[in-house]
Amino acid sequence: MGVARIKTILIAVFMGLGLLSYQNCSPQGFKFKSQPGDSDDKILQQNGGTTTDNPKPTLSLQVGSFAEILDADEPVPQIFLCVEQIRLLKPDDDDGDDVRIDLNGENQILNLRPDGTVLDFIDVPVGSYGRVELRLSSDCGGVSAAVSNANGDYAISEEVNLRFRGSVTNNGSIKRLVLDMDQMVTGLVDAKNRNDVEEALTDFEGGCGGD
Numbered sequence: 001m002g003v004a005r006i007k008t009i010l011i012a013v014f015m016g017l018g019l020l021s022y023q024n025c026s027p028q029g030f031k032f033k034s035q036p037g038d039s040d041d042k043i044l045q046q047n048g049g050t051t052t053d054n055p056k057p058t059l060s061l062q063v064g065s066f067a068e069i070l071d072a073d074e075p076v077p078q079i080f081l082c083v084e085q086i087r088l089l090k091p092d093d094d095d096g097d098d099v100r101i102d103l104n105g106e107n108q109i110l111n112l113r114p115d116g117t118v119l120d121f122i123d124v125p126v127g128s129y130g131r132v133e134l135r136l137s138s139d140c141g142g143v144s145a146a147v148s149n150a151n152g153d154y155a156i157s158e159e160v161n162l163r164f165r166g167s168v169t170n171n172g173s174i175k176r177l178v179l180d181m182d183q184m185v186t187g188l189v190d191a192k193n194r195n196d197v198e199e200a201l202t203d204f205e206g207g208c209g210g211d
Contacts, residue, residue: 059124059170059210061086064178066185067114077189078148079112081162082140086122091130091167099125109140112181124177128169132179132208134162136201147188147197154194160201166208174210181206 070076088099107121136144138157146155164179187200 059126059174060176061119061122061124062176062178063110063112063117063119064180064182065114065116066112066182069182069186070114070189074150074189076114077150077185078146079185079188080140080143080146081110081112081134081136082108082138082144083110083134084108084137084139085135087131087133087135088124088127088129089131089133091128094128094130096127099127099129112185118176124170126170126172128167129177129208130165130167132164132166132177134164134179136160136162145197145201147191149189149191151190151192154191154197156194156198156201158198158202160198162201162204162206164206164208168208168210170210176211177208178211179206179208 083103085103086101088101090096090098101122110117110119137159138144142157143155144157144160147153162181162184168174168177170177181204183206184200184204187204188197191197191200
C-alpha cells in the first residue's frame with residue numbers, strides 16, 4: 001500500500017467521523033477534536049450484561065507519555081490505532097468477571113501523543129485487574145494501525161491484541177490506570193515497512209499500573 005493511499009484512507013476515515021481538521025496537507029496536520037464521552041450503558045459490557053448493577057466507575061484509562069524515548073532531531077511520529085475492544089482482566093486468583101468495553105465510531109481511533117493520551121470516554125469499574133488488552137481491528141477504513149515516522153508512512157490491516165500486565169486496584173485511592181507502550185513505540189519509530197509495524201505490535205507486551 002503506497003504512502004498516498006495510506007494518507008487518503010486516514011483523511012477520509014477520520015474526517016468522515018468528524019474527528020479532525022486537516023491542515024498543511026501532512027500527517028503532522030492531524031488535529032483531533034474533543035468528543036463527548038459515551039454513556040456507561042453504551043460502551044461498557046460485562047460478559048454480555050448491562051451496566052445497571054455495576055458500581056459507578058471512578059478511574060480513567062491513559063496511555064503513558066513516551067516523549068523521553070524520542071530523538072529530538074527527528075520529527076514526532078504519528079501513530080494511530082483502531083481499537084475495537086478493551087478488556088480488563090481479573091488477577092489469576094480472582095474469580096470475578098472480566099470487563100469488556102466495546103468501542104465504536106470515533107472512539108475506536110486512538111491517536112498516541114508523546115505527552116500521554118487520555119481516553120476520557122472510558123471509565124474503569126471498581127475492582128482489581130491483573131491484565132489489560134487492547135484488540136485492534138481493521139474497522140477504521142480497512143486499517144488497524146497506521147504510522148508516519150522519519151522513514152515513511154505505513155499501515156496494516158491485521159487484527160492484533162496489545163497486552164499489558166500489572167496489578168491495579170480501583171478502590172478510590174488512584175485516579176488513572178496507565179498503560180506503558182514505550183517498547184511498542186520504539187519499534188514503530190524505527191519501522192521501515194509495514195512488516196516492521198506488524199512485528200512491533202504483535203511482539204509487544206507492556207506494563208500497566210495505577211497512579
